[in-house]
Amino acid sequence: MTEAASTTQPDGVATPWSITLEDVSVTYPNGTRALRGVSAHIEAGEMVSIVGLSGSGKSTLIRTINGLVPATSGRVVVGGHEVTGLRGRALRQLRGHIGMIFQSFNLADRTSVLNNVLVGRFAHTPSYRTLLGLTSAADKELALRCLDSVGMLEKVWARAGALSGGQKQRVAIARALCQQPSVMLADEPVASLDPPTAHAVMGDLARINAERDLTVLINIHMMDLARQYSRRMIGLRDGEIVYDGPAASATDADFEQIYDRPIQSRDRMGSAL
Amino acid sequence: MTTQTTELRMPPKPRNRWRTAAIVAALCTFTVLTCLPAIGGVELDFAGMVRNWANGADKMGELLRPDFSFLPRTITPMLETLAMAVAGAALAAAASIPLTLWAARPSNPNRVTRQVVRFIINVNRAVPDLVFAMVLVAMVGVGVLPGLITLFLFDVGVVVKLVSEAIEGADHHYIEAGQAAGGTQSQINKATLLPQSWTLYANQWLYSLELNVRISAILGIVGAGGIGRLLDERRGFYAYDDVSVIILEILVVVMIIELCSNLLRSRLR
Numbered sequence: 001m002t003e004a005a006s007t008t009q010p011d012g013v014a015t016p017w018s019i020t021l022e023d024v025s026v027t028y029p030n031g032t033r034a035l036r037g038v039s040a041h042i043e044a045g046e047m048v049s050i051v052g053l054s055g056s057g058k059s060t061l062i063r064t065i066n067g068l069v070p071a072t073s074g075r076v077v078v079g080g081h082e083v084t085g086l087r088g089r090a091l092r093q094l095r096g097h098i099g100m101i102f103q104s105f106n107l108a109d110r111t112s113v114l115n116n117v118l119v120g121r122f123a124h125t126p127s128y129r130t131l132l133g134l135t136s137a138a139d140k141e142l143a144l145r146c147l148d149s150v151g152m153l154e155k156v157w158a159r160a161g162a163l164s165g166g167q168k169q170r171v172a173i174a175r176a177l178c179q180q181p182s183v184m185l186a187d188e189p190v191a192s193l194d195p196p197t198a199h200a201v202m203g204d205l206a207r208i209n210a211e212r213d214l215t216v217l218i219n220i221h222m223m224d225l226a227r228q229y230s231r232r233m234i235g236l237r238d239g240e241i242v243y244d245g246p247a248a249s250a251t252d253a254d255f256e257q258i259y260d261r262p263i264q265s266r267d268r269m270g271s272a273l
Numbered sequence: 274m275t276t277q278t279t280e281l282r283m284p285p286k287p288r289n290r291w292r293t294a295a296i297v298a299a300l301c302t303f304t305v306l307t308c309l310p311a312i313g314g315v316e317l318d319f320a321g322m323v324r325n326w327a328n329g330a331d332k333m334g335e336l337l338r339p340d341f342s343f344l345p346r347t348i349t350p351m352l353e354t355l356a357m358a359v360a361g362a363a364l365a366a367a368a369s370i371p372l373t374l375w376a377a378r379p380s381n382p383n384r385v386t387r388q389v390v391r392f393i394i395n396v397n398r399a400v401p402d403l404v405f406a407m408v409l410v411a412m413v414g415v416g417v418l419p420g421l422i423t424l425f426l427f428d429v430g431v432v433v434k435l436v437s438e439a440i441e442g443a444d445h446h447y448i449e450a451g452q453a454a455g456g457t458q459s460q461i462n463k464a465t466l467l468p469q470s471w472t473l474y475a476n477q478w479l480y481s482l483e484l485n486v487r488i489s490a491i492l493g494i495v496g497a498g499g500i501g502r503l504l505d506e507r508r509g510f511y512a513y514d515d516v517s518v519i520i521l522e523i524l525v526v527v528m529i530i531e532l533c534s535n536l537l538r539s540r541l542r
């Protein structure tokens with residue numbers, strides 16, 4: 001894809017992409033309607049949190065953006081590329097520009113941190129080079145810089161499985177950064193972490209958004225984290241958008257409407273200290 | 274917790290006495306029926322066993338007096354057997370890497386190719402190793418080669434089946450991360466799934482080596498080289514003191530290989 005070259009600036013930081021969802025619905029093969037006619041536009045460089053209970057369709061929504069879950073109907077446009085309908089090589093190339101981190105970190109535990117970060121170079125590496133285990137010097141350099149930017153450089157040779165939860169999520173962030181992405185997706189990135197670590201990881205994501213001017217989308221359940229770290233918030237309930245507005249000024253009533261129940265103590269992460 | 278002293282009311286333990294009795298009765302009936310020659314069951318000739326007891330006792334007596342002066346003649350065939358076992362296991366290990374990846378769902382989402390590989394492996398596993406050996410002896414001649422090919426085929430079947438099932442039973446969250454990064458299935462397999470599955474492979478490779486030493490000892494009986502041929506030859510001459518030495522030697526070698534293999538396996542992480 002020629003866009004790859006044009007969106008990557010000389011310093012290795014990609015230009016951010018906007019995201020547009022037009023009347024997107026997803027129905028799973030078992031009949032579950034996970035998304036019902038969702039429309040939203042996210043500007044390039046925005047940091048947006050998507051709030052909702054588990055089962056509200058957050059994970060499905062974020063996965064329609066990189067095509068891990070195909071939209072049943074509607075249009076998903078990322079950085080001018082229509083995701084719906086993309087397959088095979090074209091879809092993989094597009095995914096190469098969209099970084100993603102996960103609740104359970106999704107690292108290969110039995111291999112080194114470096115190998116895990118190099119997964120981020122898949123879309124930019126010919127298959128035969130991966131099969132032969134050939135890593136270009138530039139890719140390795142990039143992987144090390146990404147690890148350094150999340151403060152994990154000293155663990156480069158450690159087995160991923162030997163790290164703590166917070167360290168694993170940082171390696172996962174480095175893996176996503178190594179893609180030199182234009183969009184960063186985060187699916188419940190702090191749900192498996194304790195409060196101090198959760199704040200540190202959210203801080204990392206906010207810093208990435210600010211420093212690299214990257215579009216960041218975060219699925220999150222905790223209302224205090226959403227208010228503190230994102231400017232805009234999208235509320236999902238039963239697969240439909242029920243709130244779309246500023247995050248900091250969202251009232252408890254707004255959250256009760258999103259959750260469809262009174263606020264409980266487990267809806268807040270609590271402070272870092 | 275409250276500290277009440279009221280009696281605990283446990284729900285009654287479910288009992289299936291009748292079902293258990295019915296299962297036991299069915300098993301007993303089935304066993305008895307299979308021993309009735311009148312309806313096609315096997316014939317158990319207990320009287321014959323008593324009549325020929327002396328025969329067996331003589332042979333046992335000879336087996337209990339191993340002639341260790343025969344030992345030097347067994348060394349070369351035993352080394353041949355070991356070479357066969359190691360080479361067969363090594364070749365099978367190499368072949369099992371791609372075949373296993375094709376046979377497991379996480380590493381091969383394509384249903385058609387997966388089923389084709391599984392079908393071939395299942396056919397391969399359905400053939401008893403001695404049958405393979407007999408056919409191969411007829412095809413490529415008496416010697417080590419048919420034994421080697423037999424062990425290779427046997428090991429590939431064992432390793433591919435067990436490792437692909439173990440891979441399917443494990444969690445592979447990292448695959449989603451590889452897909453999200455735009456990786457092809459082969460990139461994901463090479464860079465993450467294989468490192469993640471090495472211990473599963475290594476376990477079965479060592480196990481197949483253990484099996485090989487045991488199997489290759491018998492393969493010689495149908496002409497596929499090694500210690501088995503010598504065993505068959507000495508048995509043909511009724512030289513039970515020599516047979517005894519060979520059996521003891523096989524026992525010792527198998528135990529040593531198992532010991533080494535267990536040591537290695539306990540070091541796998």
